[in-house]
Structures are given as structure tokens and as C-alpha cells.
Amino acid sequence: MLINPDVVSRYMSIVDQNCSLSKQADLVQMTASFFRRVVYQLKQTWIFFQLDYINYFNEFLQAGVCTNSLMKGIMTGSLGESYTERKLQVSRDQLRQIVIVIVGKFVQLQMDNPMLALEALFRFQSKEIKD
């Protein structure tokens, strides 16, 4: 029942880097847990294959990533000083792992179904239509 675009949209506001909720470690962890449930337990990854969600995922994965090779040594490995920052970093890592899995599955399906990029523009209510 929770495999619903409305529900996933609400969860996406936690993934969204501009929202204040994305700074709460517990919520980020809960979101990662829900995504894991959808992907591994329910096997309904198709619900994430929407353009706006993929955009949120992209922003999330790009946040804090340094492309400058000179700055890489300084930027990486900074877990944060306080306990809250470290906790947030750990929960973000958990979310990052599952987001990478989702994006990977999207790319894989994209190879089989070239129309997926177009389908991602619209909301689909069931897996059958999506595939």
C-alpha cells in the first residue's frame, strides 16, 4: 500500500538537499530503511523511476563531492567534529548506498527499455505500465 507516488514524494523531501529535514540524521536513516524495504523486500524499484526523483538522487549524490583533484585530499574523510555531524554522515552513507543501487537499476533497465527516459516524465500507477 505504501508503494505510492505520494508516499515516495514525501520521502523525497528528506532526500532533497534544500529541505531542512535532510539535516536530521534519524529521518535520513528512516528514509534509507524505507527505500531498502521497497527495493529488497518488496522488489518495487520501478516506483523511483521518475524524473524528479532521479534529479533528487543526482543532487544527493553530488552533494559534498569534490571534482578538483588538488582539493580531494582535504575534502574526503572529513566526518565532522561533533557527534551529530558524524551520525548524520553515517546515515547519509547508508542512504547513498541504496540510492546508488536504485540508480544502477534505472540505468540497467534503460538499456533494455530505451523508452524509459520518456516514461520517467510521467507518473505510472503500476509496474506493468512502467515496464
Next chain:
Amino acid sequence: MSVKNIYSKQIDTNIDVKYQRRKPQNNGSRALKDVKKVIEAPQPIVDDGAVDESDEKLLEVIKDFLFDLLKHSYNPLFEQLFDDIGKNQVAVEENDSFHIFKVQSFVLEAVRIKAKAEHSRALKEALEAAKSSTVGVRQTPQTDGDDAAARTGEPLKKQQLAHGDKSQKQKTVQVPFTVDVRLIGVSLQFHAFEFLYSSLYRRSIQKSNVKDESLKVSDKEFHAALQLFYQILHIVQLMASCSDASDEMAEKNRKNANILRSHIFRNDIIRICLFAFQMYMAPKHSVTFLSDVVSFTHTFLEHLEEFSKGRMLMIKTGRRRKVRRPQRNDRPTKKNLDDNSENEVGDGDFDPAKPDELSADDANGHIEDTFHDEEMDEESE
């Protein structure tokens, strides 16, 4: 000199001396005075440490007062309240139920935090005791482990300390945990839960144009009810995790937790979660609502997963059973009548003379059947 522009408005281009930009004044002395004022601002007389100390004392007093209140008046007060609500002696208004939920969730949270704080304090004490005992172990003469170390030729300290720490850790980690739910017993009773669930359920099926104010559930009330439900789930989790085997209360808590869980999960709560997600509108509702919904859903799913391991759960849903209507064109012939009478005798599940003896399926579909009968009566009229 004047120039005409496209709007035929005359602009005076003669620059008057008095409109020239002023030279920046030297405000050095005034700025210095301001700085002086800031520096000479009155310093706090009481230092922060003293304030913290007094705050802590005040908090202790408030906590004592709260738990004193809980011990003596919380249960009777809410029992009376639920009795009155059950007998329809009190008209429950929108704000009343909101405050009931808020007070209950606050009290449940306070009890939960107290139980955890007591447990962590006990853990700390046990750790300190373990530390002191490890010092004692080091001072004792050689044991079997030391002999083995001597035989292997490895340094003594490493093996001995590692072994000692492990055993001590195993000892210290097992600090029994208990939570005293007698203070909040009334909030964990079935009728209290039914009252809470009915508000949540009514809001989830409520239409926008409800005229009856007594049936209307506001968003504020729904949020408060959700917060209370979240606290109940946490308390039930704590009750289930009571680990003191020797304590009678811990054993009771575990049993009660199982009963409560089976009662809670009988209802279709996932529908409420879905409704709460759909209800949230970013500009209209606060962000706290969304965070509460996410936390509640997470806790609920975890509980459900833990509880349903190796069990078959039955959930009461709001789905209606479809009732087949007999075709109007069919005229009752003698053969049909005979068949119907045979079927009635053959089924034997429901005896019209004993309407109380309903099977489980019939009991669930009772509302639909009665509804259908009413419709049929209207049609016949």
C-alpha cells in the same frame, strides 16, 4: 539650459552646487564612542555554571512533581474521563481530544525517558564496578591463562587483558531492563487505544464536507493522535524488551506487550500511514508533521516485522464484501424455489432462528448485509 526628451518633459541640466555629493565626514570619534559603549556594557553578574546548577535543581523538582502527580492522580483522572466519554456523559469537543492526546503522549514519553535514564545509570554503575574488579583481577596471582601464555611465549599483558576485558564486558552488558508501566496503565488499556484509533480512522475516511461537528476530526487532532500512537509503540517496544528474568513485573510486561501488539496490529494501520502521507501539504502543514509521520511509519513497520515473524496475521480492513443481487427478471418458479430451499438446508451455517450464532465471515459482513437488506426494502416499497 533645458533639454527635451521623448516624453517632452523638461529636465534641468544645470547642476546646482547644493545638490553635490557631500564629502564623507570623519566619524572616527563617534565610532570610538560606540565601541566604548559596547565594551562598557554591563557584564553578567551570575556565571553560567551557577545558572546551569540552579536549572538542574529546578528540573529535578519539576520531575519529582510530575512523577508524584502520575503516581497519585493520572490513572484515576483518565479512567474517569474515558468512562464519561464511553457513557456519552461528556461531549468531546475538538480541543478536548487534542489535549487528551497531547497530555498522554507527554506522560508516556516522560516515563520512557525515565526508564531509559535509570537503565543507563545502572549500566554506568555496573561499568564502574567492573573497572574496579578488573583492577582486582590484575593484582591476583597467576591463573591458567598466565600459564598458557608463559608456554606460548607471548607477552602476558595482551592475552590476559583481552581475556579479562571480554569476560567483564559480557558481565556488564547484561544489565536487566525494566519499565514501570503501572503509572501509565490507563493509557495502555484497550478502550483508550480504541478511542485513539477511532479518531485516526475517522479522519482517514472523513470527507471535506462533514456537517456534523462532533464527528469532525481536525488536522491538529490527527497529528496529536499520531504522536500518541508513536509513543505507545515505543512503550510497547520497551515492555517487550524487559530482560530481567527474575523480576515478576518484567515477565508481566512481556506478556502484556504481546497482547497489546496483537490488538494493535489487528487494525489496518498502514491505511492511516498512507492517509497521513497523502494529507501532508508542504506549505499548509509544518515540517514536524512529516517528520512525525515518517518516524511513526518506520517504527510501526519495524514492530510489525518483528511481531509477524513466523505468524499469520489477520488484519481488520475497511473493505466491504460484495453482495450479489438476484436478477430482477427471474421469476420464481417451482423448480427454483425447490433448489433454493435445498441450498438453504444444505448450507446450514446460519439459522434464522438463532441470529447470534454467526460465523466469523458473517460477522464481518454483517454491516454490508444489513445495508443490502435496507436497500432491498426501499426497492420493494
